[in-house]
Amino acid sequence: MQTATPAPAILDAAGQPMRPTMNYQGAGAGFGGQLSHWQPGLKTVDAALLPSLNLGNARAEDVVRNNAFASNGVQLHVDNIVGDLFRLCYKPDYKVLGISQEEAAAFAREVEAAWHEIAEDPTGCYLDAERKRTFTMMIREGVAVHTRVGEDMFAAEWIDRPGSLIKTAIKSITPKRVCNPDGKADTRSLKAGVAINRHGAAVGYHVRSPGDLDFGLGNGLGSTWQYVSRETRHRRPKFVHIFEPTEDGQTRGANQFLTVLEQMQILPKMQHTKLQNFIVNAMYAATIESEMPPDMVMGLMGGQVEGEQLLNYMGVVNDYHKELDITMNGVRVPHLIGGERLNLQTSGNADNGYVDLEGSVLRWLAAGLNLPYETLAKDFKQISYSAARASLGENWRYFMGRRKIIAARKATIIFRLVLEELLFRNLVSMPKGVTRDFYQATNAWTRCRWIGSGRLAIDGLKETKEAIMRIEAGLSTYEDEMALMGKDYLEVFDQQQREAEELEARQLPASLMRLNAMRVLGVAAEEDDSGEES
Incomplete structure (x- = not known):
């Protein structure tokens, strides 16, 4: 019986069938098969992030504590996004509210005055549940936390305190306290401490209680959890979770340091190693190397290399060198014993390419943190006016995006809570003739702009x-x-x-x-x- 001859296959340069390589090259084996072993799994953002969420955040916080460049990266975000004062520019939508522009402007000025009295009180700090922060400090802290761990959280409390005009208080919640109770595994309705509904919307959060430090050895986290709903039945926010999702179904935020943690961790080691090398080279101007054979040394010391005899021999040699007291350019160089050789120690090239290597690593860090290399590295010696303006101008767009999505969103939610109580308590006069109350047009009542730090003028x-x-x-x-x-x-x-x-x-x-x-x-x-x- 005659068998069918297989059809000839057309192969490419890597020996692979031609038809598969006619697709996108990045999804193929690559030239010479370089990509054949690159087989990452196709995962959702939660599947890729949540299993290593705590480890990634812990590493990010560790480098911020101990790495100067990482700390500077966070500070640059805070200073450029928020600045020294986060100003409210209140602009209620007078068309939706059914009032004139003049009435809206007068109402806005009254609200801004009341807001400033409450928000920026430097002594009372009643807007903060812990009474440690002014409103601007809260926003600065929120931006710093978001930069480190990719998200920011806070709760709206109702606290009656003497001296405070309102009872609304903001309690900052560190994201590390939000997790599944008792270490339970993630499910469809509970992921990383966030309770979600069938549409993927968060409905509540499991917040771990603070714990004892256990004589400085503990992690500061307790063993009990409190469930906090996202909002009250009247739709007043109770727990706010701010992050920028990159994909549908994302439950928690990813910190910006994840792409550069390896480089962040290696950079200090590079610097320490180079510094030690400098120190060793600078410690000795000259050394003496002896080529005396071991048997001769042993013979001089009686045939046995004992510890005390070795010390005696070294002492004799040292006394011999000390008595001659020969110097070279102020550095003492003794007359040598037979079999010894003088080696002059020079530091050689102190840089040896290290600056270029460090600059390459810092550029990688700058790209990962969306910061200009010059400001992250504090290196402005080789930048021109045009290059500085282009770099800072591009970065300004990034900061403005972060200000709108992170800082301004948090600020507007806090302002919404305060304004609701101001209207409820008649602490500000509601314009006459409004056609919609606060709950019918919340967005129109709380429309505002936030002014942070100004753009750097080159x-x-x-x-x-x-x-x-x-x-x-x-x-x-x-x-x-x-x-x-x-x-x-x-x-x-x-x-x-x-x-x-x-x-x-x-x-x-x-x-x-x-x-x-x-x-x-x-x-x-x-x-x-x-x-x-x-």
Whole structure:
């Protein structure tokens, strides 16, 4: 019986059938088969993250505690996203509420004054359940926690305390306290301490109680859990969980250090090893090497290399060198005994490529933390104006995204809780004629902007000219330009009005002073343009 001849197969350069390689190359074996052993499992983000959530967060917090660059990375997030004061710019949606723009503006000014009194009280700190933080400090802490572990949590408490205008208080909750009770395994309705419904929405959180430190040896976590629902039956938030999901069904946030933890952990070891090398090279200017054979040494010491006899021999040699007291350029070099050789120790190339290697690692860290290399490494010696502006401008977009999604969201939720109580207690006057109450249009009542730290000015003169030109061309407003500087335009206008009145009262020529300032600005601009590098 004659067997069928198999059809000839067309092979590629790696010896693989041609048809599979006609798909995406990244999903194939790769050139020469380099990718053939790269077979990662296809997992959801929870399946990839939750089993190692605690270990990854513990490593991230460890490097932030002990690594200067990691600590600086967190601080850069806090300073650029929040700054020294997180200002409320309240803008209720007057169209939805059915009031005039003037009535909305008057109501906003009243609310902002009450909010500032409550939120930024430096002595009472009643908005904080622990009475340790002002509102800005809460937001700064939230950004720092989110940078370290990828999420931020807090609970809304109701505490009656003398001296406080309101009973609303915010209790910060460290994400490490949210976990499954008694170490239970994850299920469809309970993942990493978060109770979820069939749609994947969180409905409550299991919060582990604080524990004793056990003479400094414990982890500070207790053995009991409290279940806290996400909101009350009146839809008032009780527990808030803030993170940026990257995929459907994601339950917990992933920290930013996961992609750079290996490099973060290796960098200090590199520095310590290099430092030890420098120290060893600097300790000795010269050494003496002896080529005396062992049998001769043993003969001198009586045939046995005993400890006391060896010490006696070394002492005799040392006394011999000490008596001669020969020096070379201030460094003592003894006359040598027969069989000894003098070796001059030099440090050689102190760098030996280490700076380039360290810079490469730091660039990796900067990319993982979404930070400019120059600010993370504190290295500005080789950067030009154009490069600095491009780098910081690109990073500014990232910080603004984080401000909107993380810091402003947390701030708005806290403001919503406070405003609800202010209206409930009639501590602010509700505008007359509103068509919707607080619960019918919560978003319209709580619409606001938050002003954090201003954008860093590389060249203040050039950027001031750009701001003036944008306003004059109708492409921007005083509100937007002041916000870029981290200021509230209404506060600036109020201050300018007070200063104008003060100048008039003192009979000072305000117009002349402003004209002189503009002349100085124009002259400086001309000088800067003429001497600007290409």
